[in-house]
Structures are given as structure tokens and as C-alpha cells.
Amino acid sequence: MASASPAPPRVSRRRRAAPPPKTRFDRRLAKILTHATDVFYEKGYEGASMRDLSRASGMSLAGMYYYFESKEKLLYLIQKHTFTTIVERLRERLKDVTDPEQRIRVFILNHLEYFLANQKAMKVLSHEDDVLKNSFGTEIAAIKREYYRICMDLLDNLKRAKGLEFSSRIAVLSLFGMMNWIYTWYHPRVDADAGEMAEQMANIFLQGVCASGKAPKKRSAN
Amino acid sequence: MASASPAPPRVSRRRRAAPPPKTRFDRRLAKILTHATDVFYEKGYEGASMRDLSRASGMSLAGMYYYFESKEKLLYLIQKHTFTTIVERLRERLKDVTDPEQRIRVFILNHLEYFLANQKAMKVLSHEDDVLKNSFGTEIAAIKREYYRICMDLLDNLKRAKGLEFSSRIAVLSLFGMMNWIYTWYHPRVDADAGEMAEQMANIFLQGVCASGKAPKKRSAN
DNA sequence: ATGTTTGTCGAACGTTCGTTCTAATGATAG
DNA sequence: CTATCATTAGAACGAACGTTCGACAAACAT
Secondary structure, three states: OOOOOOOOOOOOOOOOOOOOOOOHHHHHHHHHHHHHHHHHHHHOOOOOOHHHHHHHHOOOHHHHOOOOOOHHHHHHHHHHHHHHHHHHHHHHHHOOOOOHHHHHHHHHHHHHHHHHHOHHHHHHHHHOOOOOOHHHHHHHHHHHHHHHHHHHHHHHHHHHHHOEOOOHHHHHHHHHHHHHHHHHOOOOOOOOOHHHHHHHHHHHHHHHHHHHOEOOOOOOOO | OOOOOOOOOOOOOOOOOOOOOOOHHHHHHHHHHHHHHHHHHHHOOOOOOHHHHHHHHOOOHHHHOOOOOOHHHHHHHHHHHHHHHHHHHHHHHHOOOOOHHHHHHHHHHHHHHHHHHOHHHHHHHHHOOOOOOHHHHHHHHHHHHHHHHHHHHHHHHHHHHHOOOOOHHHHHHHHHHHHHHHHHOOOOOOOOOHHHHHHHHHHHHHHHHHHHOOOOOOOOOO
């Protein structure tokens, strides 16, 4: 039974502001997170031992616990940082675009660019989706829901603009499937870069939903 | 270094024919496989202990080893049976259909029907994709490649029939992504049944690839 | 110098892991 | 009734697990 709050007098993190102030502590922690991501990527969360992780960081097993309090928290930090970053960048990019179709293309491009540039972290985020429980799990789930919501709104805008009608839920989740499945097959030597990949997937998806959901005229299934 | 063949004098399986002859041994093993699938589904392969698995089967820990020689073999048996069955059923269904587009629809329907009817087994197959090593791993990988090949051929036929041009690799893997991602979000209470799901995904995918890959000549399709 | 904080480590904690040994059951056949 | 063999379980194996402890060096302020 791990206690949630009663007795953590050991570690004193002197910085808790939102923007990371680049202290020595933070820099070292970031290094550990990077190396841990590599190990989780290759062996999975359950399959990776704390000894594996410490070896990858060039630090002693006990030394790791100065930077975080449990293996679970380590996974949480990786997932939170990865997910937060991709949402941030998306918001930034969406500012410049107003056309509904283009906004979806921006969404796909942003997702795939980040996915392929940070393939290991994104696999850890996608593959170890439901291992975090309690507060850690709910926090990651909240970011996920937010990200999902953004995509859903983008798609609803397209539907309104073009007068289409189809299930947004299935469309969005199909799109996520297309994009996230990439971690199981993408090889940089064989496959095109993120830009081209995004265009091809966007073409399939956009033409797909546009053609399959013609609303007011004619009698077609929906 | 697990020995592949030298010294297994302990277990004597008196039946080794391809069609399962329903001996008591086979029936009991099948039960164990079913229960093990449930546990793997919920805790993952690494996260599930042999003690969890034995508890789920209502059998003692040691008793399990009478039916299979290792935890790895257990996962192998589950994956092999699941994958073999879905390929079998697909081959059966494809016999009746000749139209290239309809054949792809059959592929999607078969995949989703089996996926949703055997959601747990299919998650274990999809999620624990790269945990099996050595001969077990290569054998499962071979079935996977065969399945992939079938879909690829189906798509190439469509391309030839309709004079389309696009990357079959990306299209096929996008389709697999769409379909396999289902295990992360599908809820029978909320979402439609396999038939409707297959139709919607097939619409998106087929309209997508048909519209996005217009051949050298022609301007106005449909 | 001195004392405090910050960072690191070897060694060990108790627990659980996958697997095996051994012996005892239950059933079946001579 | 007894010999045989499939089937089960109790107890234990050594190894690995996540985590903690106490000691100890740098780093830094006073």
C-alpha cells in the first residue's frame, strides 16, 4: 500500500513554477527522462526494470530516486511532457489558419511531424496508454480528452462548412488510428518524411469523409 | 538460452494432428487459453503473472505447466490461434466475391467482425505484438506478413481495375491503423455493431483512396 | 573554517517473479 | 486389487523486482 501523501519529507524540489527554469536539477531530470524513454520504447513499461533505467542513465539505482519518487511517476512525467508539448504546438499552428479543411491538414501535419520526430516518446504515450492509475492516470486522460476534443471541433467545423453529415466520433477515432498506428511500422529509411506522409493520410481521410457524407440532397445512408 | 527440442520428456501430448480432436487435454487447454486471454487483456503480458493466470483458470500454479511449458508459449498459443482463425475466415469469405471493391469491403468486414467478437484476444494480438522472440516471434510475424500481403493484393487489384495510383503501403497500413486502433476506444454500449462500423470505415477508406489517386488522364471522376 | 543543502552511491529490505521438485490424487484397465 | 498413467497441488528454488537506508562526497553560503 503506497501512501499517497502522508510522509514525503525527503525530496525538496525548490522550483515549482510552470515554466521550467533550467536548474541543474531540471536539466539532469530531463536527461533521465530521455534515456528512460528509450528503454520504455524498447522493453515496454512493465518490461523495463529500474535497473535497466538506471543503467541507461549512467546513474546508480538508488540515485534515480533522488529525481522522482517511483517508476510510475517517471512514466507520468514522460507522458505528460510529451502530450503537453504536442498540444501546445498544435494551438500555436492553428492560430494562422482559418479554412476548415486546412485546419484539419494542420492538425494531421502537426501530429505526424511530432510523432516522427519523437517516435519513441510517442510510442510510450500511445502504447502504455492505460497503465497509469489514480491521479496520474486521470491527469493524462484529461489531456487526451482535450486533444480529442480539438480534433472533434475541427471536424465539426468542416461538416458545417461543407454541409456534410457523418459520425464525427468514428471519423476522429479512425483518423487517430491511422496516425498512431504508425509507431508499429514506420521506418525512416523506407517511408517518406512527415510532410508527405501527412499529405497522403490527409488526402485519404478528407476525401473519404467528404465523399462519404453528402447530406441534404439525395437519399444516401448515414 | 531455451532449448528448442533436446529435453522435453515430461509432457507427452498423445495427439498432434492438425484438427483438434477434442481430447480432454485439448478442451482443458482451450479453457486455460480463454482465461489467460482475459488476464493478458487487462494487465498486459508482462504485467500478468503466472499466479494471476492460474487463479483465473482455477488451477494451481504448478498445474499450469502440465499444459504448456512457459508463459511465452502460452502467449504464442493465443496469438497463433487468433491470427490463424481470422485468416481462415477471410479466405472462406473471399471465395464468394469477385468485385475488387467488394473484396476490400469483405476484408474490412471480416476484420472488424472478428475483432469485435473477440476483442480481448485481438487486443492481446495487437498490443503484445513484439514481445515474442525467436521462433515463436518469427512464426507469428509470418502469419502477419501473410495477412498483410492479402490486403495489399486486394488493394492492388482495385488500383488496376479503377486505374488508380497511390502508395499501397501507406494505404494498407493506414487501413490497419484505423481498424486495429478500435481496441483502444470501442464500447459496445456506445458504438454501432461490426457491420455498420465496417461500412463507415470502408466508405472513408475507399472513397479516400479512390478520390486521392486519380490516374494520369481524366479530370472528372465519378 | 563551518554548517547546510544538494547530489550520489553500495548494500540491503521484503516481495514477487517464472519455473521445478516431489508427492499425492483421480481415473482406467488388466 | 493393483498397476498405470494422466492430472493436480504444496512447497520451494534462485533470480529479479521496486524501493529504502545510511553514509558520504561536492557545492555553496556564512
